[in-house]
Structures are given as structure tokens and as C-alpha cells.
Amino acid sequence: QTGTVAANPEQYDQAYICPVTIGSQTLHLDFDTGSSDLWVFSNLMPSSEVDGQTEFNTNSAGATKKDGYTWSISYGDGSGASGVVYADTVNVGGATATSQAVEAATSVSSEFTSDTGSDGLLGLAFSSINQVKPTPQTTFFDTVKSSLEAELFTADLQSNGPGSYTFGYIDSSKYTGSITYTAVDNSQGFWGFTAGGYTVGGGGSNSTGTIGSAIADTGTSLMYLPTAAVQSYYSQVSGSSYSSSQGGYIFPCSASLPSLTVSIGGHGFVVPGSNFNYSPTGSGNTCFGGLQENTGIGFTIFGDVFLRAVYAIFDETQGSPRIGFAAQ
Numbered sequence: 001q002t003g004t005v006a007a008n009p010e011q012y013d014q015a016y017i018c019p020v021t022i023g024s025q026t027l028h029l030d031f032d033t034g035s036s037d038l039w040v041f042s043n044l045m046p047s048s049e050v051d052g053q054t055e056f057n058t059n060s061a062g063a064t065k066k067d068g069y070t071w072s073i074s075y076g077d078g079s080g081a082s083g084v085v086y087a088d089t090v091n092v093g094g095a096t097a098t099s100q101a102v103e104a105a106t107s108v109s110s111e112f113t114s115d116t117g118s119d120g121l122l123g124l125a126f127s128s129i130n131q132v133k134p135t136p137q138t139t140f141f142d143t144v145k146s147s148l149e150a151e152l153f154t155a156d157l158q159s160n161g162p163g164s165y166t167f168g169y170i171d172s173s174k175y176t177g178s179i180t181y182t183a184v185d186n187s188q189g190f191w192g193f194t195a196g197g198y199t200v201g202g203g204g205s206n207s208t209g210t211i212g213s214a215i216a217d218t219g220t221s222l223m224y225l226p227t228a229a230v231q232s233y234y235s236q237v238s239g240s241s242y243s244s245s246q247g248g249y250i251f252p253c254s255a256s257l258p259s260l261t262v263s264i265g266g267h268g269f270v271v272p273g274s275n276f277n278y279s280p281t282g283s284g285n286t287c288f289g290g291l292q293e294n295t296g297i298g299f300t301i302f303g304d305v306f307l308r309a310v311y312a313i314f315d316e317t318q319g320s321p322r323i324g325f326a327a328q
């Protein structure tokens with residue numbers, strides 16, 4: 001089987017929301033290669049924590065409670081959720097898992113309550129970091145992968161318009177040139193890979209360092225790189241500065257933003273300058289940068305700002321996992 005689903009950007013491309021059928025309900029979930037739990041708003045939550053989201057009905061005929069199973073998750077940005085566990089049929093654009101662990105929330109943090117476009121998350125990292133106790137559950141991809149035409153999924157994220165995720169096949173109309181594959185280190189449960197040198201702007205190579213280990217994370221809005229690369233980038237953006245009040249680099253919204261070329265698997269991938277204007281700060285006609293330092297996080301994240309510049313293939317067809325990138 002295969003699946004194809006639209007990935008709809010929220011405001012400022014903060015996250016990408018996809019329709020998922022669970023039993024007879026359709027919920028809109030944030031597909032996240034940076035975590036491994038499929039959790040949903042549910043009828044078990046206090047109404048004070050729900051602001052228009054669709055609630056999974058745990059009383060529906062097809063939902064089977066997994067007694068004694070609970071979950072609690074917290075994300076790097078401080079948000080979190082917790083609840084209990086059901087099994088139900090989950091269909092993502094035609095790819096169907098007949099008995100998928102659906103983690104029904106009993107409580108969510110304010111970040112999720114106020115994210116009115118999302119009814120929950122669908123984790124696409126490795127099942128080794130699933131947060132269900134006493135027994136970790138498999139992700140949707142792990143549940144269905146043996147039944148897919150090919151054991152892979154792809155992400156085509158766009159700005160200001162729907163992109164798509166596919167399960168089981170590569171859509172050759174989504175990219176130009178060839179796909180560059182590189183090995184994945186999933187020892188931390190993420191789609192980890194090694195990135196090489198970088199160049200700011202279209203000029204000659206002005207990079208002095210390499211980026212090193214990184215993760216491909218559709219659930220992170222921005223791109224977080226080592227300080228040296230970030231300082232090198234913003235040194236080319238006139239009027240830019242680090243704002244402690246805003247918590248990152250900002251610049252005049254009228255600034256001209258250079259591209260950033262990153263070498264992965266020996267191929268240079270170009271992120272256009274426009275990708276690095278994330279959003280207005282709300283004060284003084286300054287804008288918040290889509291590239292920020294990784295210092296507060298502990299690792300380098302190639303989030304949506306990068307992933308919008310490429311077609312990404314999350315591939316387990318070779319036995320050991322690999323990730324592929326192609327220009328688009």
C-alpha cells in the first residue's frame with residue numbers, strides 16, 4: 001500500500017498539519033520527525049484546555065482501551081502533554097494501520113491549547129523514543145512500513161501553500177536532479193546525520209568550519225546551527241543583532257538576506273535567503289531570523305526552514321536507515 005497526504009502550513013510556516021482518519025473521525029495532526037508519539041486531543045480533557053480542536057472520541061466503537069498504559073511527553077521548547085492509550089484504525093492518505101496506538105490526551109500545555117490548527121501530533125522519529133509506559137508503542141510508520149510498497153516516507157514542505165508527505169513511494173515530480181543519500185545515526189531515536197561545510201551567500205566558499213551531527217526535524221520550525229555558522233551568516237545581514245528580549249537574531253524586515261549553502265553527502269544544498277525571514281517580531285519593523293544558534297538546545301536541528309528547500313526521503317529500505325535530500 002501507499003499513502004499521500006497534504007501538508008498544510010500554519011501561519012508563518014510554524015508547523016505543517018495533515019488530515020488523518022482515526023476510526024470514523026478526521027483529525028488534523030502535526031507530522032513530526034523529531035518525536036515518536038501519535039497523540040490527540042480527546043474527550044477526556046478538561047474543556048479549559050481545548051480551544052476549538054477536534055477531540056478523539058475514546059467512546060467510539062473502534063477504539064479499544066489499552067488498560068494500564070499511560071504516556072507523558074515534553075518537547076525541547078518546554079511544551080508537553082500526557083494521557084492514556086487506545087488502539088484504533090489510522091489512515092494517512094490511504095496508508096492504513098489497522099491497530100495503531102492512539103495516545104488520547106487527558107492534559108496538554110498551553111502551547112497546544114493555543115495552537116488552534118492542530119488536534120495533536122503524529123510522530124515519525126524512531127519508536128525507541130516513544131513515551132508510552134509500561135511498553136513503548138510503535139510509530140505509525142513502524143506499524144505500517146512492512147505493508148508499504150517501499151519502506152520509506154518523504155516530506156515536501158512548502159511555504160504559503162500545501163506540500164505533502166508520501167508513504168511507500170518517492171514522487172519524482174517533487175524534485176530536480178538526483179537524490180543524495182547519507183547514513184542515519186538513530187542511536188538517539190532521531191533521523192540523525194552529519195552535515196559538512198557551509199557557505200554564506202552565492203559567493204565563493206567562505207566557510208571555515210563544518211556543521212557536524214544534526215537531526216532532520218519537521219516538528220521544529222526553524223534551523224538551529226552551531227554559533228560559528230550563525231554568526232558568520234548574520235555578519236552578512238546589515239542591521240542584524242542578537243536580541244535577548246526576542247530570544248534570537250533579528251534584523252530590519254527590509255534587510256537583504258543571503259542564501260546559505262550546506263554540504264550534505266558531498267552535495268551543496270542551497271537554502272534561499274527568503275527562507276530565513278521567519279516572522280515579524282511585532283516591534284520596530286524588525287523580523288525574527290529563521291536561522292538561530294543551537295546553544296540552548298544541545299544539538300543542531302535542520303527544521304522546516306531547511307526542509308522547505310529540499311525534497312526529503314526518510315528511508316529504511318536498506319536495512320539500516322538513511323536519509324536522502326534532493327533539490328526542488
Ligand SMILES: O=C(Cc1ccccc1)Nn1cnc2ccccc21
Nearest residue numbers: 032034035075076077079219220297
Ligand atoms: O522541541 C523541539 C526542538 C526545540 C525547538 C525550539 C527550542 C528548543 C528545542 N522541536 N520539536 C520537535 N517536535 C516538537 C513538538 C512540539 C514542540 C516542539 C517540537
